[in-house]
Amino acid sequence: MKIGVVHFGCALEGTAQIVRTLIEDLSSEETTVYAIEWNHTSKELQLRELNKRSQKTLTTTYSLCHAFPRKVWDEKSFLLTDELQELDQVILLGVSNIPEKATKVNVLQVPVSIYNSVDNSQFTLGYDTALNSIVNSIESVRDTASSLSYGKVRLFNVQIPGNQQSRLLYDAALAVGAEVVTGDSPEELERLHNHIKQKEENEDGYTFFMMDHSTDLTSFEQHFSNFDLDWKIVVIDDSQCGGPYPTAQDRLLANQLKTAVVKWCKDNQPTGQLLIQDNKVVFK
Numbered sequence: 260m261k262i263g264v265v266h267f268g269c270a271l272e273g274t275a276q277i278v279r280t281l282i283e284d285l286s287s288e289e290t291t292v293y294a295i296e297w298n299h300t301s302k303e304l305q306l307r308e309l310n311k312r313s314q315k316t317l318t319t320t321y322s323l324c325h326a327f328p329r330k331v332w333d334e335k336s337f338l339l340t341d342e343l344q345e346l347d348q349v350i351l352l353g354v355s356n357i358p359e360k361a362t363k364v365n366v367l368q369v370p371v372s373i374y375n376s377v378d379n380s381q382f383t384l385g386y387d388t389a390l391n392s393i394v395n396s397i398e399s400v401r402d403t404a405s406s407l408s409y410g411k412v413r414l415f416n417v418q419i420p421g422n423q424q425s426r427l428l429y430d431a432a433l434a435v436g437a438e439v440v441t442g443d444s445p446e447e448l449e450r451l452h453n454h455i456k457q458k459e460e461n462e463d464g465y466t467f468f469m470m471d472h473s474t475d476l477t478s479f480e481q482h483f484s485n486f487d488l489d490w491k492i493v494v495i496d497d498s499q500c501g502g503p504y505p506t507a508q509d510r511l512l513a514n515q516l517k518t519a520v521v522k523w524c525k526d527n528q529p530t531g532q533l534l535i536q537d538n539k540v541v542f543k
Contacts, residue, residue, distance in 0.1 A: 260291070264350045267354065297328055365530050373420065387509050417495065418469075418493070431469060516540055
């Protein structure tokens with residue numbers, strides 16, 4: 260039995276935990292576990308064997324399975340390539356497309372995403388940790404901002420990971436009382452301008468705008484040239500959303516998911532996906 264594991268997205272302790280469990284429970288003389296990775300130098304897919312011996316030599320848990328560029332994966336339909344057709348099972352840790360063309364490889368999609376973007380899944384592994392990390396970062400900024408007075412509104416533009424509107428963006432903004440920036444349409448700018456005017460009238464010292472990377476902050480700033488603002492930019496990147504300290508909810512999800520992944524492998528189940536529904540992991 261040959262099992263391949265591919266990971267999309269930022270490094271998460273939860274995904275490392277799933278991969279460690281696969282190595283510990285399945286790696287044997289009869290079963291070989293491979294990390295499916297992208298060689299950025301040669302621009303080729305490569306398979307790297309994972310076993311208990313090699314696991315001990317890795318410097319960090321994230322070295323277990325390096326993130327694969329999702330765009331490259333989807334464009335090249337790697338599930339149909341000869342390299343992966345030699346595998347018996349492929350586990351996708353993250354969101355990606357499964358080609359409609361028939362493949363002899365059984366494929367399992369695991370709901371891993373900091374954006375909570377898997378259809379029909381209540382939660383995704385990594386989302387709660389990312390949300391809490393963003394909120395904690397903004398609250399640290401708030402602590403500093405509330406202790407200083409500049410005689411003008413300090414506008415903190417908080418840019419979080421992602422290139423399209425996501426639940427992470429809206430939930431994080433709601434949690435900290437920030438205004439979500441979704442574009443620069445006249446209606447959108449009028450709403451944001453009115454927000455600042457209200458802050459000035461109330462003599463509030465600061466406020467927060469929150470956006471993803473689809474917003475060009477340089478050009479966006481020009482729309483506020485008529486205001487006397489202390490313009491600040493706070494960028495929160497992928498590494499700050501993951502990290503080695505997942506929340507309790509993500510720890511629970513990781514434990515449920517790793518059990519379900521191992522069961523899928525041992526039972527040789529067909530192609531499908533794991534979802535979180537009613538706080539339980541289900542296979543569809």
